[in-house]
Amino acid sequence: MVNPNLTDYSKTYKAFDWEKESQYFNGPSAGLGLNIAHEAVDRHANGGLGDTTAIRFVRKDQKRENISYVKLQELTSRFANVLDRLGIAKGETVYSLLGRVPELYITALGSLKRLAVFCPLFSVFGPEPIFQRLSKGEASLLVTNKLFYEKKVEKLIDRLPHLRYIFLIDVEEDLSKKVLSFDRWMKKASSSFSIPFTSPEDPALLHFTSGTTGMPKGALHVHKAVYTHYLTGKLVLDFHKNDVFWCTADPGWVTGTSYGIISPLVNGVTSIVDEQEFDAMRWYQILEKEKVNIWYTAPTAIRRLMRTEMDPKKEFDLSKLRLVLSVGEPLHAAEVIWAQQAFGVPVLDNWWQTETGGIMIANYRSMEVAPGSMGKPLPGIEAAVAEIDGDGIELITDTEAQGHLVLKKGFPSMFRAYLHEQERYNKCFIGDWYITGDLARRDRKGYFWFVGRADDIIKTSGHMVGPFEVESSLMKHPSVAEAAVIGKPEASVGEMVKAFVVLKEGVKENSETKLDIIGFARKELGPAVAPKEIAFVQRLPKTRSGKILRRLLKARELGLPEGDLSTLEPS
Ligand code: AMP
Numbered sequence: 001m002v003n004p005n006l007t008d009y010s011k012t013y014k015a016f017d018w019e020k021e022s023q024y025f026n027g028p029s030a031g032l033g034l035n036i037a038h039e040a041v042d043r044h045a046n047g048g049l050g051d052t053t054a055i056r057f058v059r060k061d062q063k064r065e066n067i068s069y070v071k072l073q074e075l076t077s078r079f080a081n082v083l084d085r086l087g088i089a090k091g092e093t094v095y096s097l098l099g100r101v102p103e104l105y106i107t108a109l110g111s112l113k114r115l116a117v118f119c120p121l122f123s124v125f126g127p128e129p130i131f132q133r134l135s136k137g138e139a140s141l142l143v144t145n146k147l148f149y150e151k152k153v154e155k156l157i158d159r160l161p162h163l164r165y166i167f168l169i170d171v172e173e174d175l176s177k178k179v180l181s182f183d184r185w186m187k188k189a190s191s192s193f194s195i196p197f198t199s200p201e202d203p204a205l206l207h208f209t210s211g212t213t214g215m216p217k218g219a220l221h222v223h224k225a226v227y228t229h230y231l232t233g234k235l236v237l238d239f240h241k242n243d244v245f246w247c248t249a250d251p252g253w254v255t256g257t258s259y260g261i262i263s264p265l266v267n268g269v270t271s272i273v274d275e276q277e278f279d280a281m282r283w284y285q286i287l288e289k290e291k292v293n294i295w296y297t298a299p300t301a302i303r304r305l306m307r308t309e310m311d312p313k314k315e316f317d318l319s320k321l322r323l324v325l326s327v328g329e330p331l332h333a334a335e336v337i338w339a340q341q342a343f344g345v346p347v348l349d350n351w352w353q354t355e356t357g358g359i360m361i362a363n364y365r366s367m368e369v370a371p372g373s374m375g376k377p378l379p380g381i382e383a384a385v386a387e388i389d390g391d392g393i394e395l396i397t398d399t400e401a402q403g404h405l406v407l408k409k410g411f412p413s414m415f416r417a418y419l420h421e422q423e424r425y426n427k428c429f430i431g432d433w434y435i436t437g438d439l440a441r442r443d444r445k446g447y448f449w450f451v452g453r454a455d456d457i458i459k460t461s462g463h464m465v466g467p468f469e470v471e472s473s474l475m476k477h478p479s480v481a482e483a484a485v486i487g488k489p490e491a492s493v494g495e496m497v498k499a500f501v502v503l504k505e506g507v508k509e510n511s512e513t514k515l516d517i518i519g520f521a522r523k524e525l526g527p528a529v530a531p532k533e534i535a536f537v538q539r540l541p542k543t544r545s546g547k548i549l550r551r552l553l554k555a556r557e558l559g560l561p562e563g564d565l566s567t568l569e570p571s
Helices: 009-015 018-024 036-046 069-085 102-113 127-136 146-159 182-188 223-235 254-266 280-289 299-308 333-343 422-426 467-474 511-525 550-558
Strands: 053-058 064-068 093-097 117-121 139-144 165-168 179-181 203-209 217-222 244-247 270-274 294-297 323-326 347-351 383-389 392-395 402-408 433-442 448-453 458-460 463-465 480-490 494-503 533-536
Touching (some): 018 223, 036 102, 053 102, 064 069, 069 182, 093 102, 093 127, 093 146, 102 117, 102 139, 102 254, 117 127, 127 139, 127 467, 179 182, 203 223, 203 254, 217 223, 270 280, 280 299, 299 333, 323 333, 383 433, 458 480, 458 494, 463 467, 467 480, 467 494, 511 533
Parallel strands (some): 053 270, 093 117, 093 139, 117 203, 139 165, 165 179, 244 270, 244 294, 323 347
Antiparallel strands (some): 203 217, 383 392, 402 433, 433 448, 458 463
C-alpha cells in the first residue's frame, strides 16, 4: 500500500503556501503562463507520460477506447486549430451538449488551449434549460450530435444570435455553413498547436448553477483554478504515479469537469470515463476490470449500491481499490460505515460547490474519518462558521454552534463572476468572506458538519434544481395559473421535485391533467429537472411583497413547524 501524500494534516495546513504549489506547474517557467490544458495534457505528452493512457473510455457496449497523453495532445490541438480557423476569439464561449463521449473531452481541452471559455451542458436538459444557458453565456459554438440538434437545438437557433457554429459529431458532411461535421473539420486541421500565452486570470470555464430565486447563474472560473485541481488531486484524491482513477460525475456538473477531466490529467494519472448511466453490476465490473485505485462518486450512487444488497468485496476483485470518495450531498454516517465495510477501504466525504471550483473541505486518507462529517478545510483554505446579519458578519468561535459556512476569499479557484450579474456576485461576499449559502457547524476537533442549504434549492439525483426554473416552465402550460416547487426528501434521489399548482379556472383537477402537465414539463426541462409529483391547490402562500413562501409549503408537506409567518399575506 502506498503512503498517503498528506501525512500530517495539521503540519501541512499550518505551513501551507499557495505560491509554493506553483512550482509544480511547468507553463510559467517555460514562459507560457498558466494554461489548464497545457498542465493537463501537453506537458505530460512532451514529458515522460506520452504513451500513458490519459483517458480510457468505456463505451456503452463495454468496448474500451484508450487515449494516450500524446493522442490527447494531438486531438485537442486539432480542435484548437479548428476554433482558430473559424475565428473563435479568446474569451468566446464554446459549449458541449453531449454524453460522456471522447468528443466532449476533446472540445473541453481544445477550447482551453485556444483560450476560449468552455461550458458543458447536461445532455438530459430539454430545450428551455439549454436555451437559457446558451443565451446567457452568449455561446459562439456548440458541439453536439445530430439527435440532440434536431430534437433540442434546431428550434432555438433563431433566438440565439451569438451562436455562429454548431458541430455535429456524427455526420460526415457539413449540413450548412453553420452546421458542420466535427470529424471533417478535425481531419482537415493540423495536429500541432502552440498555446498562446495564458494569464492565470484568463477565463476558462463556465458552469451554470441554480440560484435561489432566479434563473441559473453562470459561475466563471479562470485558468488559475488549476492550483486547486492539482492540489486536491494530490492531497485529497491522493493520486500516485500509475494510478487509475474513476470519477462517475458527468461534466455537465462541475465535479465531472474539475475531477472527471482536469484534476487527474494534471496529476498525470489515468482516468476512466463510463459512457453509460448508473448500473450496479456494470459499475462493480468496471471497478474490477479497470483495476480502479481511486473512485470518486456521489451519495446517491452509494445509496443505490446499498440497496442492491450485493457484497462487492466478496463478489468482485477490488484488491486494487485504495480509496472511495463522495461529494454532492451529505453522506450519512450509516452510509460511510456501510461503504467502508463493503469496499474494505476508507470512504471520504468532501464538500465543495460550483463557485469554489474544487474541493474545499475534506476527509483525508491519513486523518481519522468522522463518519457523517465533511472533514476539515483543505490546506490553503480558511473555513469558518459565521452569523450573518444584513451586511454584518461575525465568526462563531463556539464549537458545535450552527451558522453560515463561509470561506476566506482569495484562493485560486474562487469563481470570478456570475456572468452578467455583478450585483449578485458582490452579494456573495461580506468583508473578507465568501458566503457559501450552506449552513454548517464545527466540532471540537475541527471537523465540519453539514446542516443544510440556506435557501430553497432542490438537489435531486446530483442535479441542483432551482424552483424558479421549473415553475416558469410549468407556467407555460395552458392549464396552469401558478406554480411553486419544493424538494421533498426521498431516499433514492436525495430530494424529488414536487410542484404545487393552481389551475386556471374551469380546468378539471384530475389525474389526466396531472399527467399532461408532468409530460409537458418533462419535454421542456428533461426528466432530471421536471417535477415527479404534482398537487393541486387553490392558492399559494406568499409574502406581502408577493414572494412565494416555498419553505412554508415544504414545512406543511413534511408536517414540520411552520416557523415565522409574520410576512405571510393574509388569506
Ligand atoms: P453544486 O454547486 O451543484 O456542486 O452544489 C453544491 C452544494 O451541494 C453545496 O453548496 C452543498 O449544499 C451540497 N454539497 C456538496 N457536497 C456536500 C457534502 N459533502 N455534504 C453536504 N452537502 C454537500
